[in-house]
Amino acid sequence: MQFQKKRCVAMLLAGGQGSRLMVLTENTAKPAVPFGGKYRIIDFPLSNCVNSKIDTVGILTQYQPLELNEYIGNGQPWGLNSSHGGVQVLPPYAKSKNSEWYKGTANAIYQNIPFIERYHPDNVLILSGDHIYKMDYAAMLRFHEQRDSDCTIAVREVPLKEASRFGIMNTREDGSIYEFEEKPKKPKSTNASMGIYVFKWSVLKAFLEADEADRTSENDFGKNIIPAILNAGHKLYAYRFEGYWKDVGTISSLWEANMDLLGKHPAFDIYGAAGHKIYARNQAMPSSYIAKSAEIRESFVAEGCNIEGCITHSIISTGCTVGKGVEITDSVIMPDVTIENGAIIRSAIIAEGCHIKAGARVGDYIEGEERKISVIGKDKTIDEGTVIDAGAIV
Amino acid sequence: MEAMGIIFSNIYDSSMGELTRERTSASIPFGSRYRQIDFALSNMANSKISNIGIVTKYNYQSLMDHLGNCEEWDLKLGEGVRFLPPYATGHTGAYRGKLEALQTAMPVLGRCDAEYVVLSDTTVLCAINFAAVLEEHIASGCDITVIAKAGRANGKTRQPLAVKLGDDGKIVDLAVDYCAPEDYLVGMSMFIMRRDKLIQVIREMVPHGKYHLERDFILPEYNAGNLKVNVYPFHNVALFNQSVDEYFVNNMKLLDADVRRSLFRSEIPIYTKVRDAVPTLFGYHGQAANCLIADGCHLFGKAENSVIFREVDIEDGAEVRDSIIMQGSKIGAGASIRYCILDKNVTIRPGTKLLGSIDHPLVVDKGDTV
Numbered sequence: 001m002q003f004q005k006k007r008c009v010a011m012l013l014a015g016g017q018g019s020r021l022m023v024l025t026e027n028t029a030k031p032a033v034p035f036g037g038k039y040r041i042i043d044f045p046l047s048n049c050v051n052s053k054i055d056t057v058g059i060l061t062q063y064q065p066l067e068l069n070e071y072i073g074n075g076q077p078w079g080l081n082s083s084h085g086g087v088q089v090l091p092p093y094a095k096s097k098n099s100e101w102y103k104g105t106a107n108a109i110y111q112n113i114p115f116i117e118r119y120h121p122d123n124v125l126i127l128s129g130d131h132i133y134k135m136d137y138a139a140m141l142r143f144h145e146q147r148d149s150d151c152t153i154a155v156r157e158v159p160l161k162e163a164s165r166f167g168i169m170n171t172r173e174d175g176s177i178y179e180f181e182e183k184p185k186k187p188k189s190t191n192a193s194m195g196i197y198v199f200k201w202s203v204l205k206a207f208l209e210a211d212e213a214d215r216t217s218e219n220d221f222g223k224n225i226i227p228a229i230l231n232a233g234h235k236l237y238a239y240r241f242e243g244y245w246k247d248v249g250t251i252s253s254l255w256e257a258n259m260d261l262l263g264k265h266p267a268f269d270i271y272g273a274a275g276h277k278i279y280a281r282n283q284a285m286p287s288s289y290i291a292k293s294a295e296i297r298e299s300f301v302a303e304g305c306n307i308e309g310c311i312t313h314s315i316i317s318t319g320c321t322v323g324k325g326v327e328i329t330d331s332v333i334m335p336d337v338t339i340e341n342g343a344i345i346r347s348a349i350i351a352e353g354c355h356i357k358a359g360a361r362v363g364d365y366i367e368g369e370e371r372k373i374s375v376i377g378k379d380k381t382i383d384e385g386t387v388i389d390a391g392a393i394v
Numbered sequence: 395m396e397a398m399g400i401i402f403s404n405i406y407d408s409s410m411g412e413l414t415r416e417r418t419s420a421s422i423p424f425g426s427r428y429r430q431i432d433f434a435l436s437n438m439a440n441s442k443i444s445n446i447g448i449v450t451k452y453n454y455q456s457l458m459d460h461l462g463n464c465e466e467w468d469l470k471l472g473e474g475v476r477f478l479p480p481y482a483t484g485h486t487g488a489y490r491g492k493l494e495a496l497q498t499a500m501p502v503l504g505r506c507d508a509e510y511v512v513l514s515d516t517t518v519l520c521a522i523n524f525a526a527v528l529e530e531h532i533a534s535g536c537d538i539t540v541i542a543k544a545g546r547a548n549g550k551t552r553q554p555l556a557v558k559l560g561d562d563g564k565i566v567d568l569a570v571d572y573c574a575p576e577d578y579l580v581g582m583s584m585f586i587m588r589r590d591k592l593i594q595v596i597r598e599m600v601p602h603g604k605y606h607l608e609r610d611f612i613l614p615e616y617n618a619g620n621l622k623v624n625v626y627p628f629h630n631v632a633l634f635n636q637s638v639d640e641y642f643v644n645n646m647k648l649l650d651a652d653v654r655r656s657l658f659r660s661e662i663p664i665y666t667k668v669r670d671a672v673p674t675l676f677g678y679h680g681q682a683a684n685c686l687i688a689d690g691c692h693l694f695g696k697a698e699n700s701v702i703f704r705e706v707d708i709e710d711g712a713e714v715r716d717s718i719i720m721q722g723s724k725i726g727a728g729a730s731i732r733y734c735i736l737d738k739n740v741t742i743r744p745g746t747k748l749l750g751s752i753d754h755p756l757v758v759d760k761g762d763t764v
Contacts, residue, residue: 036672036673037672037673038672038673038689076465077668262675264677264694270672271672277670278670278672279670280670282668282670284436284466284663284664284665284666285658285663286425286426286427286654286657286658286664286686287425287426287427287686287687287688287689287702288674288686288687288688288689289649289651289654289685289686290682290683290684290685290686290687291683291684292683292684294682294683295681296676296680296681296682297676297677297678297679297680298676298677298678299675299676300672300673300674300675300676301673301674301676301687302673302674302689303427303673303688303689306651311676315673316673317673
């Protein structure tokens with residue numbers, strides 16, 4: 001089927017197994033990991049697309065696609081249930097001769113060239129499914145078009161001493177890129193790639209096809225496609241992004257990003273008027289009931305909760321029950337968790353559907369020492385009186 | 395068995411005071427995040443009734459905004475759900491009763507092929523499975539089923555419809571606009587009838603000046619022995635919001651866990667419009683005790699024994715007690731309010747003190763600044 005021409009189609013790379021998130025991604029694709037009380041990580045790039053008037057999004061996934069598929073559904077919560085475009089989950093599909101897993105980020109896009117071609121887009125926006133941020137892609141697209149750029153890469157300033165952990169873009173004064181260094185030992189600049197690219201589709205398509213033909217390639221955007229385009233003498237620009245951005249690929253960064261939501265002047269301001277909101281699939285839950293015995297400070301509480309305990313500097317997600325005498329500090333409680341009377345939870349992430357029984361203790365933090373986050377995986381039960389050490393992963 | 399639904403959106407508008415100045419009783423906010431119609435509409439959706447006519451008279455703009463295209467209820471406006479405004483045929487548009495109002499539903503009633511019709515208004519709030527009621531209605535062989543609640547009649551308040559049942563469950567007495575004694579059941583303004591029968595009743599009665607469903611049809615026909623009435627006693631929580639005072643008390647009843655458990659059941663949830671608000675933020679000195687709080691609020695002050703809707707801000711040092719605060723209202727720093735109903739988007743200036751009484755809560759109009 002052919003559709004009306006699109007200015008830009010977004011492709012969201014959601015395929016990573018997310019092994020650094022350990023038990024949290026045992027049965028869940030990384031982008032479907034809950035965040036901020038009522039969201040999932042994927043809500044951020046998806047909402048950014050909608051708020052940037054990009055109405056066609058392909059989601060590339062191959063690990064645990066079921067939950068992600070169910071979550072995305074017809075795309076209605078994000079307004080992406082359009083009849084021409086909208087959102088589509090694109091798992092690797094069995095072709096007649098050889099069915100293949102996605103070999104790398106570039107190969108995932110290569111395998112979906114037919115999907116993109118249906119829309120005859122001028123540009124393709126490549127996004128990553130494990131970043132928490134709010135960004136106006138439309139502004140980046142304008143920047144890209146005004147310079148007649150072949151490839152525009154979003155970058156953010158990082159401290160010089162950390163620059164060797166990132167892909168660094170070395171630019172001329174006008175923002176054009178003359179050199180790309182993956183994790184340089186001696187970084188020449190501090191423009192770190194955010195893994196967000198806008199390509200002229202005609203250029204990207206040619207390079208994807210060439211990359212696929214090259215047996216030695218790892219089929220990766222950062223390692224193969226970007227250097228190849230640069231070496232061929234095409235125009236690449238760096239687009240500087242100033243706002244909050246966090247890669248939540250590790251337990252500690254996921255915990256930190258959640259904590260960044262708290263406070264009167266939070267590090268990450270998630271609030272926004274219509275057109276700048278973060279959208280999520282909502283469950284039909286009543287409002288939260290806060291009992292007389294409850295004490296809640298510096299925390300987020302989503303809907304459908306029943307809270308009788310004491311909560312300090314934590315995120316309590318949709319549908320949680322927190323019993324009397326419970327003490328939760330510096331923790332992320334994901335949806336549908338039950339915490340029975342007297343349990344103590346400190347510096348922990350409790351995944352969806354867990355049941356923490358009376359008097360159990362999860363995690364700890366001693367002022368001045370290095371914080372080690374304890375993690376309880378999805379649907380686990382922690383028995384009465386059990387003690388889970390700081391930093392333990394269950 | 396197939397059934398269609400009819401929802402009356404304007405019943406009791408006149409007794410709800412300021413709350414219905416710019417809205418129908420169907421769209422009165424209730425229970426921290428709902429509108430009254432959410433209950434009737436969700437009950438129908440949960441009972442697999444997707445063909446629904448919403449009878450409206452006036453002031454239905456806010457209702458249309460709220461329902462949007464009905465996707466939150468898994469229903470479709472235009473296909474399944476239809477608004478039924480008054481006929482523009484020189485008629486003043488003022489319905490005097492449900493029978494007359496049903497005239498606007500005639501095209502919808504005539505066109506559909508459902509065998510039965512479930513009628514409901516929006517002022518009695520409960521979670522009910524109409525499919526079970528319909529099954530019982532069919533088994534009873536009666537012409538009409540009246541859904542009714544024990545424990546509401548008190549011998550003092552006039553009830554639109556009251557029935558007394560004998561030990562065998564059969565009706566001993568049926569009365570309209572009656573200060574029924576405590577042993578009567580009170581009609582929940584929910585009925586089930588055959589569709590062809592309902593069409594026939596509307597065609598025959600309305601032209602003869604009979605417009606009131608209970609008084610002009612059910613009562614005289616029952617008395618004349620022409621109408622077999624089945625009563626379905628409803629055993630779970632049903633909240634009757636027929637005056638501002640009742641509305642206030644019923645909101646506060648939601649602070650009781652048993653009431654919440656009965657109304658909000660995961661197998662038959664109550665749906666409402668999605669707002670995409672952020673979870674509620676509690677500040678360092680924020681405090682809530684015995685409160686129902688929706689999302690999107692900023693709680694820097696104190697709240698106690700209150701029902702708080704979405705996107706409400708309670709600033710530092712402010713105190714809210716025994717009150718209902720609707721969506722988007724702001725309580726300024728150091729302000730103190732008790733026994734109040736703040737309609738949507740009310741601003742209470744810093745330091746202001748407002749005090750209603752438990753019997754007569756103070757109502758602040760939508761959008762006002764105090």
